[in-house]
Amino acid sequence: AAGVIQSPRHLIKEKRETATLKCYPIPRHDTVYWYQQGPGQDPQFLISFYEKMQSDKGSIPDRFSAQQFSDYHSELNMSSLELGDSALYFCASSNRDGTRGRAGEQYFGPGTRLTVT
Amino acid sequence: SQKIEQNSEALNIQEGKTATLTCNYTNYSPAYLQWYRQDPGRGPVFLLLIRENEKEKRKERLKVTFDTTLKQSLFHITASQPADSATYLCALEGSGYSTLTFGKGTMLLVSP
Numbered sequence: 001a002a003g004v005i006q007s008p009r010h011l012i013k014e015k016r017e018t019a020t021l022k023c024y025p026i027p028r029h030d031t032v033y034w035y036q037q038g039p040g041q042d043p044q045f046l047i048s049f050y051e052k053m054q055s056d057k058g059s060i061p062d063r064f065s066a067q068q069f070s071d072y073h074s075e076l077n078m079s080s081l082e083l084g085d086s087a088l089y090f091c092a093s094s095n096r097d098g099t100r101g102r103a104g105e106q107y108f109g110p111g112t113r114l115t116v117t
Numbered sequence: 118s119q120k121i122e123q124n125s126e127a128l129n130i131q132e133g134k135t136a137t138l139t140c141n142y143t144n145y146s147p148a149y150l151q152w153y154r155q156d157p158g159r160g161p162v163f164l165l166l167i168r169e170n171e172k173e174k175r176k177e178r179l180k181v182t183f184d185t186t187l188k189q190s191l192f193h194i195t196a197s198q199p200a201d202s203a204t205y206l207c208a209l210e211g212s213g214y215s216t217l218t219f220g221k222g223t224m225l226l227v228s229p
Contacts, residue, residue: 004160031215033216033217041221042206042219042220042221042222043161043206043219045216045217045218048215048216050215055215056215056216058216088158090160090161092160096215102148102149102210102215103210103215103216103217104166105151105163105166106151106161106163106217107163108160108161108162109160110159110160111158111159111160113158
């Protein structure tokens with residue numbers, strides 16, 4: 001079965017540079033989520049998209065933005081990178097509970113490890 | 118504010134025993150609760166979802182209970198194997214209607 005694809009898998013950037021992470025959700029999933037996970041931390045929700053429209057916003061810094069395109073892939077754009085942005089970034093996709101719109105089970109990609117030096 | 122608590126200490130058990138992990142939450146009235154497995158450097162993998170009107174759910178060697186009165190979920194792995202060693206995360210609806218908030222996870226170590 002197709003899984004969530006993320007690229008690149010590893011990324012090294014310097015402070016104040018920009019980075020773009022890409023996510024290709026499981027086909028026919030209607031919702032994409034982005035998470036940030038620091039070392040030893042739980043995944044922190046950043047932002048989500050439902051049917052290509054921004055749905056919910058979590059602890060996403062103003063320096064970050066994201067969008068979902070017509071082919072359902074999503075990109076997380078990160079600018080003015082800081083050392084503290086070094087983390088694993090996961091994308092997940094799901095189908096919402098159709099009757100109530102709640103987040104169903106989520107399928108995570110392998111992640112992008114971002115290192116800011 | 119909403120809070121999810123999982124035992125931060127690693128759980129060490131011997132192969133063949135039953136592992137029991139706990140997830141407690143406060144200031145929540147979730148419609149459901151989910152459990153995920155995460156291996157180092159990899160994305161969480163969905164295991165089980167249990168709804169508020171379900172007391173127990175099973176899948177192969179896994180069993181989850183959900184007590185909305187105690188605000189607690191227990192996650193059991195029976196006949197544990199070294200391959201079960203991983204961090205297990207519980208997740209509840211976040212502040213957004215369609216988002217999840219994760220606990221910090223409990224590391225399970227199963228020794229042969």
